Amino acid sequence: MPPDTADASTLAVDQVSVHFGGVAALSGVTLRAEAGMVTGLIGPNGAGKTTLFNVITGLQRPNGGSVSLDGMDVTRMRPYRRARLGMARTFQRLELFSTLSAADNVRVGLEASGRGVASSTAVDLLTRVGVEEEAAAPVSALPTGSARLVELARALSTEPKVLLLDEPFSGLDEHESAVLGRLLTSLAEEGRAVLLVEHDIDLVMQICSVVHVLDFGQVIASGPPDDIRRNPAVQEAYLGRAKDAG
Numbered sequence: 001m002p003p004d005t006a007d008a009s010t011l012a013v014d015q016v017s018v019h020f021g022g023v024a025a026l027s028g029v030t031l032r033a034e035a036g037m038v039t040g041l042i043g044p045n046g047a048g049k050t051t052l053f054n055v056i057t058g059l060q061r062p063n064g065g066s067v068s069l070d071g072m073d074v075t076r077m078r079p080y081r082r083a084r085l086g087m088a089r090t091f092q093r094l095e096l097f098s099t100l101s102a103a104d105n106v107r108v109g110l111e112a113s114g115r116g117v118a119s120s121t122a123v124d125l126l127t128r129v130g131v132e133e134e135a136a137a138p139v140s141a142l143p144t145g146s147a148r149l150v151e152l153a154r155a156l157s158t159e160p161k162v163l164l165l166d167e168p169f170s171g172l173d174e175h176e177s178a179v180l181g182r183l184l185t186s187l188a189e190e191g192r193a194v195l196l197v198e199h200d201i202d203l204v205m206q207i208c209s210v211v212h213v214l215d216f217g218q219v220i221a222s223g224p225p226d227d228i229r230r231n232p233a234v235q236e237a238y239l240g241r242a243k244d245a246g
Contacts, residue, residue, distance in 0.1 A: 012071075016052065025051045029065070035191055036189065050166060052214070053197065057087060083113075086158075087160060090165050109155070122153075130183075152180075161192055165197070165198075210224065
């Protein structure tokens with residue numbers, strides 16, 4: 001079935017629901033991540049953000065709803081098939097081969113995607129994310145921030161159309177975060193859809209064109225950053241948690 005050219009969204013999530021026993025982790029979630037833009041997904045802890053990423057990438061089967069890539073329904077496709085169609089992801093908890101070097105981790109991605117294992121290509125990708133000096137180091141010896149960038153380089157090795165990043169700025173210092181923010185903007189400008197989960201709200205507001213807010217498994221707001229900042233439901237979702245924690 002060819003993609004629906006009437007749908008300009010690279011990634012479309014429609015009415016997705018996930019239940020774990022009697023608990024609703026996601027309830028009718030609908031959102032878009034457009035090619036050419038960085039889209040943010042924010043929400044308090046436990047809101048369902050990582051569960052939604054798992055549904056999008058095929059690690060979690062939804063109880064209802066659908067996921068489409070370029071207009072093609074991929075809801076029942078296995079993760080490797082989604083990857084071949086142009087979907088790549090990084091994880092909140094690093095998923096790297098700890099005994100391999102940074103370059104070899106990227107080569108694994110290159111080989112799996114059929115792009116070859118040329119050393120120069122792996123180093124080029126590490127250079128793009130700013131950790132080329134760590135190419136020969138085992139990732140187990142890298143600080144968390146650098147390891148996250150290696151995982152991003154490996155994701156880029158598949159030349160994805162849709163890039164899903166789960167807390168990519170965690171472990172980075174202020175300078176590294178600024179560099180990564182510019183990189184993500186550049187990746188989107190090249191025609192990719194970039195969807196990221198991040199807890200640094202100020203950073204999300206700086207680099208994202210559209211922000212979706214999850215709370216208790218539901219989208220409570222979607223729109224440009226300025227609209228999200230002023231949204232009373234979003235303020236309550238965050239400020240209410242802060243009051244409860246206090």
